[in-house]
Amino acid sequence: MTKFLSDNAAAVHPKVWEAMRAADEADNPYDGDALSAQLDERFTDLLGRECAGLWVATGTAANCLALATLCQPHGAVVCHEEAHIEVDEGGAPGFYLHGAKLMLCPDGHGAQGAKLTPEGIAAFIDPIRDDVHQVQPHAIAITQATEYGRSYTPDELAALSAFARERGLGLHMDGARFANSAAFLGGSAKDASRGVDSLAFGFIKNGAMNAEAVVLFDPAQADMVKYRRKRAGHLQCKGRYLAAQILAMLDGDLWLANARHANAAAQDIASGCAQRLMHRVEANELFVTLSPAEREALRAQGFEFYDWGADAARFVTAWNTRAEDASALSKAIAAL
Amino acid sequence: MTKFLSDNAAAVHPKVWEAMRAADEADNPYDGDALSAQLDERFTDLLGRECAGLWVATGTAANCLALATLCQPHGAVVCHEEAHIEVDEGGAPGFYLHGAKLMLCPDGHGAQGAKLTPEGIAAFIDPIRDDVHQVQPHAIAITQATEYGRSYTPDELAALSAFARERGLGLHMDGARFANSAAFLGGSAKDASRGVDSLAFGFIKNGAMNAEAVVLFDPAQADMVKYRRKRAGHLQCKGRYLAAQILAMLDGDLWLANARHANAAAQDIASGCAQRLMHRVEANELFVTLSPAEREALRAQGFEFYDWGADAARFVTAWNTRAEDASALSKAIAAL
Amino acid sequence: MTKFLSDNAAAVHPKVWEAMRAADEADNPYDGDALSAQLDERFTDLLGRECAGLWVATGTAANCLALATLCQPHGAVVCHEEAHIEVDEGGAPGFYLHGAKLMLCPDGHGAQGAKLTPEGIAAFIDPIRDDVHQVQPHAIAITQATEYGRSYTPDELAALSAFARERGLGLHMDGARFANSAAFLGGSAKDASRGVDSLAFGFIKNGAMNAEAVVLFDPAQADMVKYRRKRAGHLQCKGRYLAAQILAMLDGDLWLANARHANAAAQDIASGCAQRLMHRVEANELFVTLSPAEREALRAQGFEFYDWGADAARFVTAWNTRAEDASALSKAIAAL
Amino acid sequence: MTKFLSDNAAAVHPKVWEAMRAADEADNPYDGDALSAQLDERFTDLLGRECAGLWVATGTAANCLALATLCQPHGAVVCHEEAHIEVDEGGAPGFYLHGAKLMLCPDGHGAQGAKLTPEGIAAFIDPIRDDVHQVQPHAIAITQATEYGRSYTPDELAALSAFARERGLGLHMDGARFANSAAFLGGSAKDASRGVDSLAFGFIKNGAMNAEAVVLFDPAQADMVKYRRKRAGHLQCKGRYLAAQILAMLDGDLWLANARHANAAAQDIASGCAQRLMHRVEANELFVTLSPAEREALRAQGFEFYDWGADAARFVTAWNTRAEDASALSKAIAAL
Structure with a gap:
């Protein structure tokens, strides 16, 4: 077969296993250990922008913790109508965002393969009346690679980012297969995440066991996610095993090779x-x-x-x- | 030192490591794998009552997922005023129970060491007016062992369970150190969990890495927890590694020996x-x-x-x- | 003009004014007054089924309080894609239902004018995979009269009700203009609400000031709504003025004449x-x-x-x- | 008797009745009418600070809408242990604040009669560990007059406000009987609300029927409350009748005379x-x-x-x- x-559901990469075993010795609990302490710097180096990197066990948690910093409970996140957060996360955004809506943008306006474009989003949200009876968009969520295996180019990301800023919207990237897009685009994690406010950087599908990273480029967001991660029951006490997975994936660009x-x-x-x-x-x-x-x-x-x-x-x-x-x-x- | x-933050037990490694071969994702499939039966055997056993990565998640099945958002969970769910879980019950309250029962009425008694709870909740202006208790949460390292005896549990039933309240057990109580009480997991509606069976403090079990004795509760676990971002796609940890702990009663x-x-x-x-x-x-x-x-x-x-x-x-x-x-x- | x-935004009917003035004398606060006490019986008489009738100040609150009894936070309410609860209630269902989803059913399968049919709903929900990754429908919400001024006949309602029951779904009716439908259908409130589990019976658009009724045909639902109404800040202390409005509308079938x-x-x-x-x-x-x-x-x-x-x-x-x-x-x- | x-549950004041009747002629729905449009200016004049004034039907809604702007879902509101929001609002803060906690400060440190003091609050919150495991306070809620009929003097308010600012906490005033305190303190609404970030200005207990005002001194807060009021089902379509009540109470200082x-x-x-x-x-x-x-x-x-x-x-x-x-x-x- x-x-x-x-x-x-792929196996865990040998180097990840190795790093987990090496983390076996007791250290401070939660994220107070020596491995977790390295993450901010490592992601800052990799992504070329000052950021915080926090481990969580699933992409669903990573996406939702980030989105909750960009969208108030009374707002909405614009995503593609086939976005994973809409279709396959069991309503997690409704839970983490306390009832905020997902607004389901269809293809069109030059977009296809579940890719969003500024033009497509504008056509979708412009008819929303600017009054309190209609839920207003607060953020945009894109998926890199998309649900159909397409990758946003750095230029496309820059255009989306500029559009988001112009409209006062946050921009989140669901990067369950971010590594694959970065590899496709030439290998730069920086380029593949251009202009986003937050990134769920996926490692699990790429060789880790159960560690993804929520990457936040705004310290206030990062601070909020720290509290919300705990509140969501995602602050593992032996967090060093998750940090070890991520560091193993970053070391020598294993994430990129995989x-x-x-x-x-x-x-x-x-x-x-x-x-x-x-x-x-x-x-x-x-x-x-x-x-x-x-x-x-x-x-x-x-x-x-x-x-x-x-x-x-x-x-x-x-x-x-x-x-x-x-x-x-x-x-x-x-x-x- | x-x-x-x-x-x-203790190391992971060698047999747990071994079982995790043995789970490396690809299997169905999420909880569709052959290891996860064994949990219901294994916990039913161990606890002497028909039940479902679901893995989650933290005790916080285990407690809150169970409590959410026993307490409506407009209700309250009675717990000891120093209960871990109140003091050290970052407000997770408020999140998972959608704003339900924790009611903080003090020591007294024969109780001490953070142990609750029917008399103490009755004295605490009886003054609550039975009207819509006051939040009504829906469930009781106890900790086995308590926050002060005390263990409820089977008789004490039976009394609490009878009281809960009489008052129409659910009864949940936070078992972060359940194994230690069971060991103290003579080794019977069944006795140590007598009469509870749900149990967060802790393995992490006892040698596992990041797998606890939510145990539900009511199929309707179990069904709800399955949906809620996903919704909370706690359904890991490589869940077999968590199931493996739990099975390793159960095999040959490693949990008890530890x-x-x-x-x-x-x-x-x-x-x-x-x-x-x-x-x-x-x-x-x-x-x-x-x-x-x-x-x-x-x-x-x-x-x-x-x-x-x-x-x-x-x-x-x-x-x-x-x-x-x-x-x-x-x-x-x-x-x- | x-x-x-x-x-x-129409004026208040003179008989409603009269009844409100007549309620001026002090009585028990909240819903403990002599007027509020009559509502259950009055609605039971009118609707031909044992029910509870509770006043609230808006249709949004009436709809959402009822829906929250029929749909768990991790579930979904199926409604027409142009339903008022989706389009014009500022995300209230997301708030009251703690993050549950609205599933937006389009016209088709013999349905039009924002009317839902069993066939249309079945075609819409059948593709939902029966697993925890996809949000499952818990309830159906219909609007009588619909957002396009159409009325469900008693036979259509019976068919929807049977379908809902068969699928294990609750059935709620948003009756902001229920009176107009009942009038159109011949004047029977019973026929116009056939088979529903809950009804937001609108009076405000029909001559009242700020009193709608949530009507619940299941006592457990009614009990929950009483707590939730308080929790939502909708239990007015001078509730007798709301009860007075509703009673004035019911007296001599003013609601029907209007x-x-x-x-x-x-x-x-x-x-x-x-x-x-x-x-x-x-x-x-x-x-x-x-x-x-x-x-x-x-x-x-x-x-x-x-x-x-x-x-x-x-x-x-x-x-x-x-x-x-x-x-x-x-x-x-x-x-x- | x-x-x-x-x-x-007192009767409605004749002048309030009069104003409501005068509002009968159709105007724009919701808060788009000519009466609602006057509220911001009227409260700004009365309270001596630029503010927005929004009607809602209950004090519970007024308090909770305001508090939700001052406290994130993962935070807490410090209030007196016998505060109305804790004891008698059916858990509404848990609902409106999406699971945030109330932290129940006892009397002491020079405080009594349910009055909070900077010293008492400091002694209460200083032991909270500054880590993610413990819920952190985001705001303080005081009641004017307190649950025991005591009034905060302008100096006491100034001290609380300075303390709140120093600690980065918001300061909300539950003013269900604000008018009585203002009257007691000499008649100045400005003095009686010194330094607070938001005020639930009560009229119902003082002669109105079902209109309180949420007063926000920060435009961003006010904007959020507008959306949240709708989302909570508190934006009445015939809102002019609520505005009329409030204006009648403000006209000629009826609120103060009463x-x-x-x-x-x-x-x-x-x-x-x-x-x-x-x-x-x-x-x-x-x-x-x-x-x-x-x-x-x-x-x-x-x-x-x-x-x-x-x-x-x-x-x-x-x-x-x-x-x-x-x-x-x-x-x-x-x-x-």
């Missing part, structure tokens, strides 16, 4: 099904037009993957996808 | 300071009257611990406290 | 613009295709109303709309 | 029971030591009032308490 179901590996596998698969691609492959996900019979044929050959509606499938590669498996899948699709 | 600060070890160390220390004990030692914590000068003297000998107010100190033993260290501390206090 | 802007008057005015206007009507007129609202020039022409004749998008207008009649004004408007539109 | 139960009348009645009663007073009478409430037999004797003479614990009673006068009734009560107590 060769799994292309998702990267979210993402490049996954992306390369995705490109290899893409090469075998160019005509069938529903979206450009700009990270490690492929959405491929495949009839039920074709899907059955692939499964008969041992490939595992999710259906995507009636006539397509989704394939996801991971840091540990074997090159030969990707190649085999590529050929199998080409041969259909 | 010999640490008696807390058990909350707790017995810690308790024995505590008793050893207690033997050296019987006159100084503020509370009976019924788990793995000691509250010891010590002047500032005495505390300084102990610290000069390399012992680490927290002050407890102006004239006392708290010592906590752990699964990995060395017998010789406990013994040395015992003698050092005796020699003061 | 002849106002057809809305019925929501609604019939408004409906008749609406029908009169409709008679002048049958070809232009976007929706059937089944209450006291008209949505009429009118070009900008035509709207300008009407305004020049002294008619006040709201634009409805680029090429239409909305006209609303009220309990005190003068027959000659309705007639004049009807003729003016016909003459365009 | 002569009622000294409370001022909260409060002076009630206070005078209270002083008259006090003159008959000086030795029995538990608290100084600085507004319109009296707490009087009276044995059960004495209370029975008074009730036998037709006086109605609430017991206050086992050996005391509470008497409240109102704007419409008849002088002869107060005098009779005074004599009756003196004669016991």
Whole structure:
């Protein structure tokens, strides 16, 4: 069986294991340990802007803790109508943001593949009456890479950031697969996060066990997230094991190497099904037009993957996808 | 340096590490894996009542998810005035219970050491007017072992449970150190959790890394907690690593052996300071009257611990406290 | 100036004034007075089912208090995508339901004019995966009359009710203009509320000042709403003035007479613009295709109303709309 | 029967009735009418500081809307342990502040009669550890007049305000009986509200029907309250009737005349029971030591009032308490 179901259940990278074991000796509890203490500086170096980096155990928590600093309970977060925070987080934004709304922006206005654009957002929010009867947008949330495996370029991010600032909106980036986008865009985490106010920097899908980072570029936000993380039951007492995971991923740019590996596998698969691609492959996900019979044929050959509606499938590669498996899948699709 | 600060930052037990490593192979994400699937049955066996057992990463989350099933947002949870959920969880109950209140019951009516009694609770809640202007209690939360290291006996639990039922209140047990109480009471997890509606079964302080269990004895509660766990960002995608920790702790009653070890160390220390004990030692914590000068003297000998107010100190033993260290501390206090 | 802007700012009916004045003598505060005490029985008589009737000051509060009894914080309420609770209540459901979602069902499957049908709802909610990652529907909210002035027939309500029960969903009716629907359907409040679990029975648009009723057909719901009303700051200490308004409206079926008057005015206007009507007129609202020039022409004749998008207008009649004004408007539109 | 139960169910003042009737003509809905438009200026004049004045129907809503602007959901409001917001508002602060805590400061440090002092608050909050495990205070709430009928002098307010500013805390005043304190202090609303960030200015107990004012001295707060008022279902569509009540109370200082009348009645009663007073009478409430037999004797003479614990009673006068009734009560107590 060769799994292309998702990267979210992949094994933990050996170097992450190693770093966790090395953290075994007792240290201060919560985030008072020597490893957690390094995170702010490490993320500041990596992202090229002064910031705070806090570990949490899930991307859902990372996204929601950040969003709660950008959107008041009576406001709304504009996101794509298929955004993960809307579709697959069990209503977590409603909980963490105390009832704030998600406003579901559709594709259009030059945008596709779940990417938002200033023009698209403007067309979506401009009809909102500026009165107290209608919920007002307070922030924008984008996903890097998007739910369809697309990546925002630094220029696109700069335009969104300028638009957000002009409208007085916060800008958050859900980076569950941020590493894959950064790798696709050339390897700069700074470029891939240009202009955002907060970033949920994902490591779990990329080789960690259960540590993501909430990155906040505003000290006041960071302070609030510290309190809210505790309040949400996300301040683990043996937090050093989470810090260790993140540091292992940052050391020697393991995060980037892992993402490049996954992306390369995705490109290899893409090469075998160019005509069938529903979206450009700009990270490690492929959405491929495949009839039920074709899907059955692939499964008969041992490939595992999710259906995507009636006539397509989704394939996801991971840091540990074997090159030969990707190649085999590529050929199998080409041969259909 | 010999640490008696807390058990909350102790190393992870080797068997837990082993089980986590063994879980490395990809399986279904979230709680769909083969390890998570065993938890309900394992806890049912251990606790002697049909129940569901769900992993979460912290005791705060475990407590609050359970309490939210027992108390409506407009109600209150009665707890001891020094209960951890009130004092040290950053307001998490207010968040998870959507603004419900904690009602802070003081010692008295035969109760001490942060233990609640039916008489004490009755005296506390009976003056509440039965009208909509006053928040009404919906549930009771007790801590096993208490914040002062005392253990509720099965008879005491049965009395509390009967009282709760009579008053229409839910009964939750914060079991951050449940294993230590069970060990103290003779080793039966069933006895140590008699009559409660829900239990936060702690493993982290007892040798795990970041896995506690929420145990629910009512299927409807369990169903709600599943949705709420996701909504709170506590459904980890690689949940099998948490299930593995819990199963390792349950296998061969490692949880009990670890707790017995810690308790024995505590008793050893207690033997050296019987006159100084503020509370009976019924788990793995000691509250010891010590002047500032005495505390300084102990610290000069390399012992680490927290002050407890102006004239006392708290010592906590752990699964990995060395017998010789406990013994040395015992003698050092005796020699003061 | 002849106002057809809305019925929501109309004067208070003389009999309501009279009843309020008669309530001036001191009585028990909150809802302990002799007038409030009559409401349960009066609504039970009127609606033909045992129920509790509680006053609140706004329809928003009435809707949200009722919905909070039918939908848990982690669930969702299915409503029409243009439902007032979604579009014009400032996010109140998110507040009162502690972050629960509104799921916005579009027209289709035989439904139009913002009316929901079992088929339409089924098509909308069936794709929701039955897992914890997706928010699950807990309740349905319909509006009687709908946001486009349509009325649900008793048969349609029975079908929705049966569907809701089959799916385990609660069914709430936003009755801001319930009286107008009941009048349109023949005058039976019982028929117009068939099968619902809760009803926000509107009086304000129909001649009261600031009293609506939340009607609950389940005593447990009613009990919860009593606590929640207080908690929401909606339990007025001089509540007898609100009870007085409602009783005045119920006495001699003033509510029905007022609604019939408004409906008749609406029908009169409709008679002048049958070809232009976007929706059937089944209450006291008209949505009429009118070009900008035509709207300008009407305004020049002294008619006040709201634009409805680029090429239409909305006209609303009220309990005190003068027959000659309705007639004049009807003729003016016909003459365009 | 002569009622000294409370001022909260008193009749509506004739001038308030008059103003409400005069508001009957249709105007813009919600707070867009000509009366509501006057409130900011009127309160600015009265209170001597630029402010916004918004009507709501209850003091609970007024307090909670204001507090929600001063305290984040993860913070706490320090109030007296017998504060109305804690004891008698059904948990409304937990709802409006999204789970924030009330921290219950006891008497002491020179304070009594439910009055808070900088010293008392400092002694209360200084032991709170400055870490994320403990909820941090964000704001202070005081009651003018206090729950025991005491009034803060301008100097005391200035000291509290300076303390709050120094500690970075907001300062809110629950002014359910603000008029009575202002009257007691000499008649200046400005002095009686010195230094607070927000004020719930009560009119209902003083002759209005169901209109209180939330007064905000910071425009950003005011803006937030506008959205939150709508979200809480407190933006009435016929808001002009509430504005009319408030304007009637402000016109010709009716609010002050009414409060002076009630206070005078209270002083008259006090003159008959000086030795029995538990608290100084600085507004319109009296707490009087009276044995059960004495209370029975008074009730036998037709006086109605609430017991206050086992050996005391509470008497409240109102704007419409008849002088002869107060005098009779005074004599009756003196004669016991």
